[in-house]
Amino acid sequence: MLATVDAPRAGEQNLPPLAPQPTSELRLVHRLQDGDEAAFVEVVERYGAPMLRLARSYVSSRAVAEEVVQDAFLGVLTGIDRFEGRSSLKTWLFRILTNCAKTRGVREARSAPFSALGDPDGPTVDPDRFLDASHRSAGHWATPPRRFDAVPEERLLAGETRELVAKTIAALPPTQRAVIVLRDVEGWDAPGVCDLLGLSEANQRVLLHRARARVRGDLEVYLSAA
């Protein structure tokens, strides 16, 4: 049964403290548990699109990603009665999502190889951009990057530019993809991403670094074309 919002429950001293929950979120959970359709719609509206974007980073196609989101919401419907607010609703939803996505991703792993992307430990900027050892200033830029803010704002945020970024992200190795989607698209903080994906802070940062560097590289090529 549901506890009231304010009263601490007896006998729970050894359990982790309840995550701070905005009242509106608790109310939403209660309404979901009561089978309120409007509450379900609200959750779908609030979290459906981010869940789909994350699902896309685990599976090979948009269609399969939509199935993953379907699976996840079925899991939500069967599991909501057991949701006790020990994590935020958002964290709980995304954990179900990643579990469904991983199951599906493993199932289709053999049929859908993603493109190999060179040395996973190598430099993130083409070594030819820097002066080589024969030069007095070896290691400095041979062709320095130019500022992006010389590019008009409309072009920077145009649909075509966003499409290029989406395409680059879609071609990243899966964990890099999940990290950049959560951090830079959805705006999660580093600890939240580490927790959800089971990564160390350092590992999360390396994955983010490689993912961002690749997007930057593709943007640079695209934006420097006239």
Added chain:
Amino acid sequence: MYPDLDCRALVETVTDYLEGTMPARERARFEGHLLTCLGFGCANYVEQMRLTIRVTGALRGDSLPSGLREGLLVAFRGSQKP
């Protein structure tokens, strides 16, 4: 004693810098390099990274396909039958 921080090395530390996880001394050295880097190549690189993050954030606008939204509602109604 710091080893020379050249541009090739700096670009690999840019995420540590932007994430704020760089120790103070490293950070000072990083920022010092940005100011003195010939042609401001590294300052421009950092600026490109910041704008890359902004453009990536613009993907957030994409909404849920209506077919999926309807499918989820159907699933919800199915789950509520006694």
